[in-house]
Amino acid sequence: VKALDLISRYRTVRQRSVSLCAPLTIEDHAIQSMPDASPAKWHLAHTTWFYETFVLAELGQAPHDERWSYAFNSYYDAVGPRVERARRGLMSRPSLEEVLAYRAAVDERVARALDHALAPALQALVELGLHHEQQHQELLLTDIKHALGTQPLRPAYRDDLVRDGAAAIAPLAWVELDEEVVEIGAGDRGFAFDNERPRHRVIVPAFAIATRPIANAEVLAFIGDGGYDEPRHWLAEGFATARRDGWRAPLYWEQRDGVWCAYDLAGVREIDPAETACHLSYFEADAIARWAGARLPTEAEWERVASGLRARAGHWADDDRLHPRAATTTGLAQVFGDVWEWTASAYVPYPGFRPLPGALGEYNGKFMSGQMVLRGGSCLTPRGHVRASYRNFFAPTARWQMTGVRLATDRGSPPW
Amino acid sequence: VKALDLISRYRTVRQRSVSLCAPLTIEDHAIQSMPDASPAKWHLAHTTWFYETFVLAELGQAPHDERWSYAFNSYYDAVGPRVERARRGLMSRPSLEEVLAYRAAVDERVARALDHALAPALQALVELGLHHEQQHQELLLTDIKHALGTQPLRPAYRDDLVRDGAAAIAPLAWVELDEEVVEIGAGDRGFAFDNERPRHRVIVPAFAIATRPIANAEVLAFIGDGGYDEPRHWLAEGFATARRDGWRAPLYWEQRDGVWCAYDLAGVREIDPAETACHLSYFEADAIARWAGARLPTEAEWERVASGLRARAGHWADDDRLHPRAATTTGLAQVFGDVWEWTASAYVPYPGFRPLPGALGEYNGKFMSGQMVLRGGSCLTPRGHVRASYRNFFAPTARWQMTGVRLATDRGSPPW
């Protein structure tokens, strides 16, 4: 039964990657708008390469095309050399058509393998491949958003995405918690990435956390208050980055005839103050928190709050919106699924961390420097992909992910 | 009659741009492998934009899509702002299909205008547009060569290009000329770019010039003699560039199992020593000349030699080869049409130079700094596009053009 279930999930996940690309032109699939992003075609191929390399090769199967191992390796040194990251958008070959044929061929082989009583260790690798592919589905959306949203014509990804009308923003309130020893991290059962383990106890001092992420209204207030020009709100490196890169607002914001507008996957719209703010870097998140007299939560604080909730299918991954909702709900809200929430925690290993064996040990561990942890998943995260223990991580300068801000404070009294 | 002739030439030139792209996939059209190069799709659109901006707009016609004026302006400040050069490869929109429709729409309009007794000044602009488009046809080929030849799979542009078998290289001999006052530059009649005028007299001292461009055999000797490691052969800036960029051979050369091979538009082949050498920068050309005890010719020397010859249709632009021939002919040979020959002359205005009026004054004049003059056309230059007075120009570091070396010396005796 479980194998059947795995086949079924395999097909569903694999299909969704292709479906996500349906609105794209062939050229849209090919472009890489910055070194951090990858072309959609590359995502389609790399996720396929993963099964070929870590599952089919174990079964002794030759690769579909051995030259593609070089082309579609992302960062696994143990597997061999690879195309320089910033040059992924310069591979016009293989073509999209060839990549789709590659997907079909590998899918055929994986399905056949799953049919034939695949060893549990390899089943686990297929499982890992599905989670890997779901991560790439979110990246695919953020990368295509960057590719479309930074080119002159600002084309929409889709014209039929659902957008709310104006709504009343919920007041920002605070949930207060007392000091407690809590367990965080993933337990031994169920799927989790290696970086979520081992589960361990930490002391979490008393703190308060905001009921909702900040909304555009608060970002507008920060801008209006000269927040981008006032070094005292910022980490030194953050302010230097903001200066160097000319940050005056979140990514995708632009002024048109004096009005703040933003590009999202449905095109360019006027800013809705009630909408949950997104595309903020850690440095901006931290500066806004400081300006507000608050701070960002630690990942332990965040997980303590989230672990009591069900990381259930929110609105996200229904693929009909692909944008955060308005912040209209009172009470603790939007913990999962609108925006990845920056935490104050640097991405370092948990006590007793053990990377996966072999080349897959490079999956997470080797990135444990210079990045910050984000929690909660976003409106672009596939349904079922997020957990309370899930640790996402990006550089503090990253703005093209669906990232937002939930405030915390260690004083009992709210800062606003 | 002349208008009919212009329509006919218009159709021929315009058609060839599209034909040159026939072997490309849609993705091939889109990539920009370095800031100096442009995507094929961009070339197709920009050459069209030229007629729209400089001819149709004069007739009061609105642009096909006004946003494209921004997207496809190359460098005309007087016409308005434009997409940053290095970001041309990031425009997935308009799509190739839209660009081809744009071409068709503009062609229709230009043809109709030509049908209706277009004013001579505008006919001259259509004429200029054809020469402009022919320049872009050569760039299109060098740019697509760079795009394909620097990606991992090294795909051929065409499989059916003609390549010679091994041939005996002709010995390098010298033509000696006495001092003379010569006229160089284009006269008043016939088409020429503004930078070829005015025709004027210069004193050309006695010199000798090689009967043919250097071949791969000579480049291999330079390499074998440690030429890339010996600063005494090089201009200081050239040696620093070679070091910084790791030049060990001409562009597209690579060693495979200890054998020198090179990518050309037909794929990767072993080096043929008899073949005319190409893809050398000015700095390499100058170093090879110095190593050989010779120098590069000045543009006046070159033109003096060439003006007695017919810049007739050579083998080039038959589009069945797109690569230089072997250097097999004795006597003065290959002056036109195999490789652009670097001269020792910096690209500066001729005495009495007058740029074209208006925005077209930016066509040539504003690039008269930091570049060297090349002469003679190459195997990629469209048939009929080159003249003895034609001044091509590139930065001394440029290697992706079809550039080679003809030696000269001011001693009567040959250096080799």
Place this chain on the structure above:
Amino acid sequence: VKALDLISRYRTVRQRSVSLCAPLTIEDHAIQSMPDASPAKWHLAHTTWFYETFVLAELGQAPHDERWSYAFNSYYDAVGPRVERARRGLMSRPSLEEVLAYRAAVDERVARALDHALAPALQALVELGLHHEQQHQELLLTDIKHALGTQPLRPAYRDDLVRDGAAAIAPLAWVELDEEVVEIGAGDRGFAFDNERPRHRVIVPAFAIATRPIANAEVLAFIGDGGYDEPRHWLAEGFATARRDGWRAPLYWEQRDGVWCAYDLAGVREIDPAETACHLSYFEADAIARWAGARLPTEAEWERVASGLRARAGHWADDDRLHPRAATTTGLAQVFGDVWEWTASAYVPYPGFRPLPGALGEYNGKFMSGQMVLRGGSCLTPRGHVRASYRNFFAPTARWQMTGVRLATDRGSPPW
């Protein structure tokens, strides 16, 4: 009594800064060999500026020269604009002589102020100024080491520094500790920087820690084992940095006739395998630990071990050695005072962290991103300046500080 004591300590600390510069030529004082380092003259002036800005200005005293406020502000945005960091070495004026006169003038004024019953808040700022100056004394030594050790003649800072003869290296053994809830951080009494507070409890799981820092012998083994070429040992960003910057050994190591030598403040000597290894970046420290099957300790682990020891005057700051000792002692050793030990902890605020009020809030807090914590002080740290709770911090790429590696492991069994 306390004021008297403060005057006396003020004079002692201030005098030592000048004494440290005694072996330097006037030109040595002036150079800045990289943006991260500062000229000795700048250190002498900036430490003086600190008292002038944060103490004397509070007393209403005009600055010695108001233009110097701009010149010698390090990074306090709240105090005003400042010279770009990388240009500190380009200020030939004021001259060393003027800077020494500036020091004398400010010392005179501070001493007079201390004589006249300075308010406790201002006494605390003088106290802070002394700790600040001690930090700069260590930086002064590392910066001058870099300036001298990277110039062609490799001049010694002093010829009379004590260096040990060959000694037998102590075997690397392990101290094992059980899980415990420990308190870390500085309590309310006594001087501590804001970043050491508040003291708070953390759960420290069972771990083992090495009895001594690694020695050159272990670094040589890492090099001999191809450690710098094996990406599997490294964090991804670390390996990329090592490649880009050509790291093949710790900073200051060079091969002379096939023998590893290193520059230290006494000149260039052959590597002594028994000597405590230094000038390793975090990335190298982490890679060496991983190669050894171990890891770096967290700052909580380190502090737990160190807090039982007396951070007493070790050999360091006797200023007769200024180099780590050989690792010859068995049992837990060298916790304080040979090399700053990289920890696995990112430099983030403690729970409940409150920066100092006003401009001094910029002292530490705004650097809490992208850096790693180091503990224990070094042979260059002034006597009395270090504490078990002391948190030093540098970027993971920094190598010019006196930084080394103590291994830890969460397995009970030692990895070697």
Place this chain on the structure above:
Amino acid sequence: VKALDLISRYRTVRQRSVSLCAPLTIEDHAIQSMPDASPAKWHLAHTTWFYETFVLAELGQAPHDERWSYAFNSYYDAVGPRVERARRGLMSRPSLEEVLAYRAAVDERVARALDHALAPALQALVELGLHHEQQHQELLLTDIKHALGTQPLRPAYRDDLVRDGAAAIAPLAWVELDEEVVEIGAGDRGFAFDNERPRHRVIVPAFAIATRPIANAEVLAFIGDGGYDEPRHWLAEGFATARRDGWRAPLYWEQRDGVWCAYDLAGVREIDPAETACHLSYFEADAIARWAGARLPTEAEWERVASGLRARAGHWADDDRLHPRAATTTGLAQVFGDVWEWTASAYVPYPGFRPLPGALGEYNGKFMSGQMVLRGGSCLTPRGHVRASYRNFFAPTARWQMTGVRLATDRGSPPW
């Protein structure tokens, strides 16, 4: 007699280098404010190294200190490796004192050699060394001007320099010349650099040349007319450079309370409109000429005008002014000695150019790319150092030299 004369000139030239440094502090000697500039100390040492390497070594004499050969080689590859140019300011050792002792020791040896009937070839190298040192005297002044004029305190080099009061600017008039075949370049007799030879004939078409260089009044008019913002006046690379580097006025100009001031070797003063304009790059010179409806002269045009004049000691090198005069003289004026005048000629070899033999062949020839020729000498050029045939050369972006603009036009009628 000639040897005596050479000794006497040797002593005079050598002494002047030291005298020029007299107003400097020790630290002033040491700084290098940009890669193109060198520290004064380095100039003092390098000019000495020249005699040691090219004269004394020929006599079999060992170097004063063999390590300095590495430190003070400027760019002679044939002589061996050298300190990277941008790191000259990081050598605090040898100290100024040691360098002065080095000068004295070499002077002693050269004088003794000259006393003992030095071979004519070596006498010629001493002669070359003197011209070389005079070139460095001008560089020393421009480099120290840059070092002092770009640091925060803007210290004057000397307080006692002569500065004129306000004067009436002379109107800009034109000298018209008919076409002629002229000889340019240095003949066989007398000292000249290799790049001035051979003398050869060129056809110079009819042209007009301005009676004087442009003055600050004209630069102010260009600024006021938005010249720095109007791409149509500029070469493409020039406008891009101006944008990238934020050029809004000549180097050293700054606005103080809305008034244009400039730093010169006497300190910061308000701009005097009548003063000859200086510190303009080629790109600015060219843009100003185009804005004025004129152009820059070619070097042949310039030399034709200048060769009829006596390149006599002007006011310059009296070392009491070190700044261009006001443009107050009517009739052809200031051809020699106020500002180096940018020409429209790229720095390429003359027909038949032969570099000096051996390592000295690197003196000029290897820089013949990417630079423009300047003519006439400046107020900083040593007395007797300039000739009508003298070809100075700098990159078109260079602004820290004493460079100005004389207009020309090929129309008979003046553009203004």
